[in-house]
Amino acid sequence: MNLILEKQALQDLLQSWRQNYDVYLPQKLERFSHFMPLTETSVLVTDEPHNTRIPPKSLFLPMTEALVKFTRYGGYEDARHEIQPRIVFGIRPCDAQAVQLLDTSFIQDEYTDPLWLERREKTITIGLGCHEPCLNGFCTTVGYGPFNKADLDAILTDMGDVYLVETFSQAGDACFQGLPVAAEETYQEALAVQHSAHDQMPVAFETENLKEKLEQNFKNNYWDEVSQSCLGCGVCTFLCPTCFCFDIVDETQRRERVRNWDSCMFRTYSLEASGHNPRPSRVERTRQRISHKFVYWLDQVNQIGCTGCGRCVRYCPVGLDIRSMLRQAHSLPFEVSHAI
Numbered sequence: 001m002n003l004i005l006e007k008q009a010l011q012d013l014l015q016s017w018r019q020n021y022d023v024y025l026p027q028k029l030e031r032f033s034h035f036m037p038l039t040e041t042s043v044l045v046t047d048e049p050h051n052t053r054i055p056p057k058s059l060f061l062p063m064t065e066a067l068v069k070f071t072r073y074g075g076y077e078d079a080r081h082e083i084q085p086r087i088v089f090g091i092r093p094c095d096a097q098a099v100q101l102l103d104t105s106f107i108q109d110e111y112t113d114p115l116w117l118e119r120r121e122k123t124i125t126i127g128l129g130c131h132e133p134c135l136n137g138f139c140t141t142v143g144y145g146p147f148n149k150a151d152l153d154a155i156l157t158d159m160g161d162v163y164l165v166e167t168f169s170q171a172g173d174a175c176f177q178g179l180p181v182a183a184e185e186t187y188q189e190a191l192a193v194q195h196s197a198h199d200q201m202p203v204a205f206e207t208e209n210l211k212e213k214l215e216q217n218f219k220n221n222y223w224d225e226v227s228q229s230c231l232g233c234g235v236c237t238f239l240c241p242t243c244f245c246f247d248i249v250d251e252t253q254r255r256e257r258v259r260n261w262d263s264c265m266f267r268t269y270s271l272e273a274s275g276h277n278p279r280p281s282r283v284e285r286t287r288q289r290i291s292h293k294f295v296y297w298l299d300q301v302n303q304i305g306c307t308g309c310g311r312c313v314r315y316c317p318v319g320l321d322i323r324s325m326l327r328q329a330h331s332l333p334f335e336v337s338h339a340i
Helices: 007-017 093-106 114-121 170-175 184-199 210-216 222-227 282-301 311-315 322-330
Strands: 002-006 022-029 032-037 064-070 076-078 086-091 123-128 154-158 162-167 246-251 256-261
Touching (some): 002 184, 007 022, 093 114, 154 184, 210 322, 222 322, 282 322
Antiparallel strands (some): 064 256, 154 162
């Protein structure tokens, strides 16, 4: 269904949703925007041509959360999490796609994370398309786009004084019930905006044969070169919408077993109890990070594990650029093998 939403009516609509849902939307916190709960005084951030700093995956996989609570005398019980029905408004298409990719890890036939599943089932996602593509983004290069509609209940296209609202589910229809239907001419204008945004995005690197080149050059000096400047700070993975590594620790003072975000870029991440570390330097850890996105995800679910959000480019403290790294990778030696 294609509808018209006046921009001046948006704030009232958001507040009306609070009667039945917790509402999260991008808001300014100091110098950066983050997804935070809607309040009476919230100011929605929609005019920044880039994502929130911390990806909305944190709404589904919190940075830290208790899994088990221990009692004083050796017993334990599952930690209680009151997960309310909610609407995530203003999520960018690359981040919505990332959540769908993470489903492949957290929702499986044999092993499903119950907290992730419940949060997914109780969340309505309403996207905001990128009519002005962000400087560091490369979503079209990895197979998606600034108006990618996967895993969205609705998406908004900025048309100046109004938004065109496209709904894709009953939940999306219900959120925008009562809005006027868009004229065909307006819909065609919105499609032109969407196509223009897509066409403005250059190819950041070639993906054809990239997986095979990375595999064949597992021990190439390339990895030494691209990891030289890396600080091992983990910003690239902490701010990545598709990274999902976590650690589980027992907090004895709090009497809780806690799950915390972790990073394959940390020295202790792969440290074994024996003292051996199969990834002892930033060379191996950089190789793991790149290979996970552009080799192992393809092996497991036949999709690149990167949605091109550009956060790792924008926030790297030493200016490492994954786009440049992958352009270099594409120039590596490549031997075509023919199966018999």
